Amino acid sequence: MGNSGLWVGVLTALTALGASYITARATSRAALVQARTTTTAQALREQRDRRRSTYRELMDCAHAFNEVTWQIDDVDAAPDRETKDRLLTRMYERIGPAIGKMNKATHEVRLDGPAEVASAAERTRQTARRVQPLLKALIGDGSPERRADYDAAYQDFRNAHLAFVGLAREALEVTGEEG
8 A cells, every 4th residue: 555655646746747847838838929929019010100101201292292283273373474484483393302202202112012002102103203294384385285284194193192092091901911
């Protein structure tokens, strides 16, 4: 009987050691999963913040571009051709730098993605670039055809910009399936 007590004691000790080992492994795995989850969440948060900043920069550039193009209302209200041409020339001088800043912002969006948003940013940039020569063509030419071309190009820009904003908003709602 003395031997059986020893065996019970040894078996109990081994069971306790085994349970302790299994518990330690489970705790270790849980800590590892938690660390990975925290790291992934932090990386997604950083990606989202970086994208938000990049998208906001492009939207600011589009707004600056709009501030120039909206001055067409002042041109329409001008009393004579000379005043119209002076205002158009001033607009034309300001639109180039606005597009230049939009070019830079578009390149940043390309880096941060995703691809659909980068494509929409590029469409926004390209449509803005199409407005510039049509604005120049209005200087000295008040024909309705030239103005219609300008208005159509501006509307294309506006539509492209709104599409970009929609896709950018969706991209900021990333849940981790896309990187």
